[in-house]
Amino acid sequence: MFSLLRWHTMSRPATLLMTTCLTSLVVIALATTAFAVTAAENERSSRDGTVEVLWESGYAQYDTLLIASARGETVAQYPVIEGQNWVITGMEDGRYQFILESQSSSKFLFTLGVTHYSLSAAFSLFVAGLVMFLYLLFTLIKGERSD
Amino acid sequence: MTDFMLARDTALWILVAFGVVWVAWGWYLGRNNRTIEDYALAGRNVGFAMATATAMATWITSNTTLVAPQLTYQFGVWGMLGYSMAALGLILFAPLAQRIRTLLPDGFTSGDFIYRRYGRFAWALFIVISLCYAFGWLVSLGMAGGLLLSSLSDLSYLTGMTAILVICVGYTLLGGLKAVIATDFVQSIVIITGVVIVAWVCIDTVGFETMHTTLTEQQPALLDLLFPAAIMFFFNNVFFGIGEIFHSNVWWSRAFAFAPGIGKRSYLAAGLLWLPIPIVTGFIALAATSLNLIPPSADMVGPMVAAKLLGSIGAVFIFVIVFSALASSMDSLLAATSDLLTQDIVKKLLRPDATSDTLLKVNRYIVIGLGVGTWCIAAFKLATLGALLNFTGAFVASTIWPIVYGLYQPKLTGKWAGIAMFAGTVSGLVGYFTIGFYVAAIISCGVSLACCRIGIWQSKDMFHWHKLEEKG
Amino acid sequence: MTISESALTILVYVCLFASCISPLLLLYWLIRDFKGKKLW
Numbered sequence: 001m002f003s004l005l006r007w008h009t010m011s012r013p014a015t016l017l018m019t020t021c022l023t024s025l026v027v028i029a030l031a032t033t034a035f036a037v038t039a040a041e042n043e044r045s046s047r048d049g050t051v052e053v054l055w056e057s058g059y060a061q062y063d064t065l066l067i068a069s070a071r072g073e074t075v076a077q078y079p080v081i082e083g084q085n086w087v088i089t090g091m092e093d094g095r096y097q098f099i100l101e102s103q104s105s106s107k108f109l110f111t112l113g114v115t116h117y118s119l120s121a122a123f124s125l126f127v128a129g130l131v132m133f134l135y136l137l138f139t140l141i142k143g144e145r146s147d
Numbered sequence: 148m149t150d151f152m153l154a155r156d157t158a159l160w161i162l163v164a165f166g167v168v169w170v171a172w173g174w175y176l177g178r179n180n181r182t183i184e185d186y187a188l189a190g191r192n193v194g195f196a197m198a199t200a201t202a203m204a205t206w207i208t209s210n211t212t213l214v215a216p217q218l219t220y221q222f223g224v225w226g227m228l229g230y231s232m233a234a235l236g237l238i239l240f241a242p243l244a245q246r247i248r249t250l251l252p253d254g255f256t257s258g259d260f261i262y263r264r265y266g267r268f269a270w271a272l273f274i275v276i277s278l279c280y281a282f283g284w285l286v287s288l289g290m291a292g293g294l295l296l297s298s299l300s301d302l303s304y305l306t307g308m309t310a311i312l313v314i315c316v317g318y319t320l321l322g323g324l325k326a327v328i329a330t331d332f333v334q335s336i337v338i339i340t341g342v343v344i345v346a347w348v349c350i351d352t353v354g355f356e357t358m359h360t361t362l363t364e365q366q367p368a369l370l371d372l373l374f375p376a377a378i379m380f381f382f383n384n385v386f387f388g389i390g391e392i393f394h395s396n397v398w399w400s401r402a403f404a405f406a407p408g409i410g411k412r413s414y415l416a417a418g419l420l421w422l423p424i425p426i427v428t429g430f431i432a433l434a435a436t437s438l439n440l441i442p443p444s445a446d447m448v449g450p451m452v453a454a455k456l457l458g459s460i461g462a463v464f465i466f467v468i469v470f471s472a473l474a475s476s477m478d479s480l481l482a483a484t485s486d487l488l489t490q491d492i493v494k495k496l497l498r499p500d501a502t503s504d505t506l507l508k509v510n511r512y513i514v515i516g517l518g519v520g521t522w523c524i525a526a527f528k529l530a531t532l533g534a535l536l537n538f539t540g541a542f543v544a545s546t547i548w549p550i551v552y553g554l555y556q557p558k559l560t561g562k563w564a565g566i567a568m569f570a571g572t573v574s575g576l577v578g579y580f581t582i583g584f585y586v587a588a589i590i591s592c593g594v595s596l597a598c599c600r601i602g603i604w605q606s607k608d609m610f611h612w613h614k615l616e617e618k619g
Numbered sequence: 620m621t622i623s624e625s626a627l628t629i630l631v632y633v634c635l636f637a638s639c640i641s642p643l644l645l646l647y648w649l650i651r652d653f654k655g656k657k658l659w
Contacts, residue, residue, distance in 0.1 A: 048376035049368045050221055050445075065441075076365035078441040085443040089221050090366025116368075117375040129382020129589050132596065136239070136389075136551070143555030144242050194657040196648035203641075224622050224630075325659065332649070336642045343638050350631070359624040370627075372620045406657070420641040423634030430631050 042110045049091040049114050053098060055083055062100040062107065070095045092116075153462045158300035161466060166314040169474075173318025173326035183506040186323035187255060187486045188404040193328060195413055198405045201328040202237060202417035204335035204475040205397060209291040212342070212428055212472050216449030219429035220442070223362075223369030225377030227429030232385045236392035237418030243393065244402040244410030246554050250615045257399035258491035263615045264553045265561030272568045273549075274491055276542045277394060281484040283539050285517065288477045289525035295469050299450065299462060308525055311470065315477040316518035320511055324404055327478040334471040339424065341468035345453045345461075346427045352456055353434040361437040369433065380585040383540070387588040390543030393550050397483040431456075485513040540588035541575025545595040552599050557610040563602025571595030 044051060053065065065078045065086055075096060078086060091114045098109040153161075180186045193201075211230075218226035251260055257277065262270040289308050296307030318326045362370050392398050402410050432448045435441070438455050442448040450469070454461045489510040494501055501509070549564040575591025652658045 048221070052444075076436070079439065081441075084441075086441050087220075087443070087445045087448075088441075089445070090223060090362065090369035092368050092371075117379060119373060119375050119378075122375040122378040125379050125383075125586065125589065126381055128593070129385065132589070132593060133382060133385060135596075136547070139551055139555065140239060140242055143246075143551070146555075189659055193659045194652040196645060196652045197659060199648065200645050203645075224627070328659075332645070335645065339638055339642050343635060346631070346635055346638075350635075355624055355628045355631075359627060363621070367621070370621045372622055406659075420637075420644070423637040426631065426634040427638050430627075 042108075043113075044110050045113045045115065046091070047115060047117055049116065050087070050089045051091075051098075051112050053086040053088065053109065055085050058107075059100060061105075062102045064101045066099045066101050066106075067091075068097045068099060070097075153300035153466055155301035157463070158296065158302050158466065161463070161470070162296075162310045162314070165470060165474075166310070166317070169314055169326075169330055170317040170321065172329065173320075173322035175322075176325040176329055177322035180323050180325070180507075182503045183255075183489075183510065184503075185325075186507050186510060187482070187489070188400065189324040189328060191404055192406045193401075193404050193409065194406060195409050195416075197328050197332055198401070198409050198413035199416045199420070200332040200335045201479070202398075202401060202414055203421050204331035204338065204471075205479040206233070206237060206392075206417070206421055207335065207338050207424060207472055208476040209288065209295065209469060209473045211425060212338075212469055213291075213295075213446050213449055215425040215429035216432035216452070217445045219369075220432040220435060220445055220448045222377035222380070223366075223371060223374055223433075225372070225374050225381065226369075227426045229377060229381045229384050230425040230429060231422055232381070233388035233425070234418045234422040235385060236388040237414050237421060239389060240392050240398055240402075241411045241414035241418065243550070243554060244398075244405070244414050245408075247399065247402045248405070248407060248410050250554070250612060251403070252616070254403050254615075255400070255490045256403075256487050257394060257396045258487055258495075260399070260553070260615070261549075261564075262491070262495065264610065265549070265564045267561075269549065269561040269565035269568065270491075272565050273394070273546065274487075276546060276568060276572065277396060277487060278484075280391070280395065280539045280543055281480060281487070282520075285477070285480050285484065285521050286524045288473055288480065289521045292470075292473050292477075293525060295450070295473070296466070298447070299454075299466050299469065305526065309522065311473055311477065312518050312522050312525075315474055315481060316514060319478045319481045320514045324400070324482050327482050328404075330478060331475045334475040337471045338468055338475070341464055341471075342424065342428050345431060345456065345464070348456045349431045349434050349452070353437050357437050358433050362433060365436050376585075383585045383587065383589045386544045386547065386592045387540040390540070390545070390547050390588060390592070394543050394546035395483065396487045397479045400483045400486055481514055481517055484517055485510050488513050488517075538576060538579045538584065538587055540584070541579055541591040542572050544575060544588035544591040545569075545571025547592055548596045548599040552603065556603060557612070558603045558606040558608065559599055559610075560602060560606055560608050563598060563606070567595040567598035567602065570598050 059080060060082055062080050065080060067075045067077065067088065069075050076088070080100065091112075093114055093116055096112045096114065098112060100107040100109060177186070184191060215227060215230045218230050220226070222229070247254070247260065251263070254260060258270060258274055261273045289312055292311035293304040293308030296302050296311070297304045318330060322329075359370070368374055405413060428449065431452045435448050435452050438452060440451050440455055442451050450465050453465050457464055489506055493509050494506060498505065545568045549559070549567050552559040553564065571591040571594045574594040575587045578590035579587035
């Protein structure tokens with residue numbers, strides 16, 4: 001079937017460039033997965049205020065998942081449902097303690113440090129996108145007008 | 148999740164009822180399909196109402212009902228506003244739809260345009276990108292069908308997935324694009340009505356005051372208009388959405404199918420009508436904490452809240468809404484992908500002299516083949532496919548500028564359009580793995596733009612638009 | 620910068636109203652096309 005395609009002939013440098021790019025891509029993908037960092041069990045971090053708490057079999061004896069601020073104040077509490085994970089979102093910058101509680105006992109799970117991405121980084125990306133979007137609008141309007 | 152399960156029999160009856168009605172209607176609409184143009188392009192004469200409804204319904208996917216609440220649950224107000232911006236894809240495609248119809252009155256696919264405008268090199272890259280995206284979306288829809296229907300009812304994953312594929316393949320096979328469009332119309336009414344009712348009940352039951360107070364105490368970042376992660380992702384999502392629509396044959400085939408003069412108005416209307424929907428579906432996620440609900444995974448927050456609000460009736464509601472959202476996208480994908488494979492692979496490469504009858508037959512076989520292929524891959528429930536769809540952002544965003552310049556700028560050659568798509572895709576993927584998924588589409592689009600501008604700047608060629616009317 | 624309760628209310632109500640209108644509009648256009656024999 002390849003003989004039917006009659007490929008547009010590409011120059012050697014272009015072929016080499018594309019092969020290099022593809023190979024680098026594979027290497028980077030492998031490297032990223034190979035060196036994935038695992039956090040310590042009782043210390044986690046989040047850059048967007050979201051955390052997933054996975055269910056473990058020992059949790060069934062507790063009633064509530066409590067989230068406390070660094071000062072010990074309760075920020076939120078959620079019911080414990082057998083077999084079900086928790087996805088907590090919307091937390092602001094700060095350090096939080098995740099604790100399972102029942103009437104008679106409690107279990108400390110981990111500490112979560114939330115550090116949101118910097119606003120300047122966020123806005124830089126936003127502005128870059130906005131500029132490109134406005135240029136797209138300009139191109140389309142210009143194209144329509146000269147139609 | 149067990150407190151809103153539909154009984155197995157109820158779920159099966161709903162599926163059987165939908166299946167019988169849709170497939171019968173598909174057969175009825177398809178009985179006058181004589182040529183490949185009747186089958187693939189509904190006779191090239193679709194009116195405004197059907198055109199607008201199909202554009203809306205196809206763009207309301209399971210994602211609109213699941214991911215909009217998920218993004219709202221993760222990123223708050225910006226999450227739902229950002230998702231809403233996917234309407235820009237439809238709105239900005241409006242002038243393109245008109246231009247496409249004008250330049251290629253006899254065109255069938257997006258591949259037709261790229262081939263005639265840019266030549267084989269760019270066309271080959273474009274087809275790879277298109278098919279990667281189409282298969283990724285098709286399989287993820289099949290998986291979503293299985294997962295959702297099994298989580299909302301006693302049906303197994305395989306039963307749900309098989310049912311939705313069989314029904315969609317059935318009426319698409321029998322009726323072609325007319326069946327797709329007609330069912331899309333009904334499905335759009337069902338989806339919008341359903342989500343509006345859920346939203347009204349949410350406001351009535353929880354109320355904005357309770358929502359706002361609870362969120363301020365427990366999830367304050369969700370009300371933050373300066374939520375950094377959400378601001379970061381905003382334009383990445385915009386370019387992902389624009390890239391999806393600009394390149395995909397799902398939308399190009401409609402541009403060819405709509406009657407002359409209809410494309411621009413209907414895409415514009417569809418985009419404007421679609422714009423508020425993610426906000427209506429998304430905001431109910433803000434009520435989760437007020438209802439003392441904590442989702443086991445973020446994408447289940449929408450169905451959980453809706454079911455809590457509506458009780459056992461809610462389960463039927465959500466089931467029907469989700470089924471309609473899935474089917475309205477899956478049928479379009481089946482039709483458009485089979486068109487692409489028929490016209491761009493079979494006709495261009497394998498059987499250039501094929502008659503309309505042959506192509507019609509081949510197109511039908513391909514629809515079946517796509518259904519079977521999707522089933523086989525989705526049956527393995529490969530978890531990574533959700534992630535695969537995420538990084539198709541790098542692929543599809545790289546096609547935006549080659550397509551826009553292809554339609555309006557005669558100086559861009561095929562070589563540079565191809566380089567733009569390749570370089571954009573590669574750099575987008577590098578960005579995806581090294582920085583994060585929230586930069587993939589934006590980097591891809593930016594690099595692609597740079598390559599196109601270089602190509603235009605150094606070009607001495609001038610493409611003559613009348614060449615598009617010559618069959619390749 | 621937190622969105623106020625009233626701003627959130629207005630945003631959602633406007634979108635809800637627009638979404639209520641859209642099925643009616645689609646049906647209106649369908650009937651118009653059907654009468655004008657411009658369905659497809």
